[in-house]
Amino acid sequence: MTGKRKTAAVTAPAPEREAARAPAEREARQPVEAIRAAAFAQFAERGYPVVTVRDIMKACGLTQGALYNHFKSKDELLHDIIASTQAELERVCQQAVAGAGEDPRARLAAFVRAYVMRHCRLRVEALVANREIGWLDGERVADIRRSRRAIRDVLVDILDDGLAKGLFSPPQIDGRRDLKAVAMALLDQCTHVSMWYGPGGRLSEEQMARLYAEMALRSVGAKA
Amino acid sequence: MTGKRKTAAVTAPAPEREAARAPAEREARQPVEAIRAAAFAQFAERGYPVVTVRDIMKACGLTQGALYNHFKSKDELLHDIIASTQAELERVCQQAVAGAGEDPRARLAAFVRAYVMRHCRLRVEALVANREIGWLDGERVADIRRSRRAIRDVLVDILDDGLAKGLFSPPQIDGRRDLKAVAMALLDQCTHVSMWYGPGGRLSEEQMARLYAEMALRSVGAKA
């Protein structure tokens, strides 16, 4: 459909899908994937504006001009890697919730576990996707923000449902509740794990996911 | 001679202290404060690397060269504004805890309230201090990180104390607790309020502070 869009399926992460592709197509995508991977690593480490096209391409063993055979601009490259990561995150979250049954407590726990797990495991990608959005120009940034809002709304819906069923009792401030604020608080918490979590930590990724799920359930006052 | 300053208010950290200074000294600092305020605003809006020295000084009604009469470099300017904000935050947190008595629950609530309140009220400063650290060079960034760690340790100590007194029961994962991870989760949550909270929100700053304090108390299993 969108034809020109080469980014259709997956990104630098999830290399296991690579094997399923036709060899010819895979060969053709190889430099593109190398560029993506190098861009992820360098953007994460040093930040988009100070990473030069030269840097990225040198890491791939190419010269700077070669970038423009695969991407229209440096900006498009950033959008490409952020958008694919973001889309995959949205998919993962929705899938986790969908497979967690009807109980809002189980849905919330599944959401947080999947979200945190992903932010621990793919922390480089998550870090870039969450920190470098600001450098995209107007239209591209709106695209990402829409996806973020969609994820937040999944969470708000869970809270809303749990409240309606009497299974959650989120904090009440002066007699009013602000589920959006609660959702943002939970998301901020989970998102920024990627800023400090390292494989050398005391807790494994799975354990982090469970810790955060437990904290989230407590925050919203989930009934035992 | 053209107009002296285009940007009216000299905000920056701790403006209340300004009045206490001798008038002569205050007058002497006026352009410095104007530069700081302009830098805060521009860094917050567009990010350190893309804001030029020309931009900052033009906002003060000066030319680029004048910056170097007050700061050694653009990097020092960034460090200056971040460090002063960070130091003030550290002071506010410690003061809040010190004035909250002995009960760990009151101490935790006071800490979170002060922290969130500050991040709502001075969101521009908080945003810059938390987002632009990465651009500082090695020695300067270590300075800020030390202060951050100090704040985190204040929080860890409160959790530790509450646990010892049997007033908190933080989540246990596989029979172990990681208070540092819990503290980081709470801090991430509170810090990033500055990324999305605006005066147009449904909750006031005070209400946000109470909401977050309530969530924190619940997260760590504070006994009623």
Added chain:
DNA sequence: GCCGCAAGTAAACAATCATTCAGGCAGGGC
């Protein structure tokens, strides 16, 4: 009245950036 100094200006500095362009070089279809 004049000196000295803090603070501002305009211009120049060297470096670096994203992007473009002309050309080379492979290989598959004819």
Added chain:
DNA sequence: GCCCTGCCTGAATGATTGTTTACTTGCGGC
């Protein structure tokens, strides 16, 4: 054999950057 196309190189482009410099200017103390 030949052209077309995809991918690459190496050099050039034009704009912009942080910082330095040489020169002015306003002003308090003597």
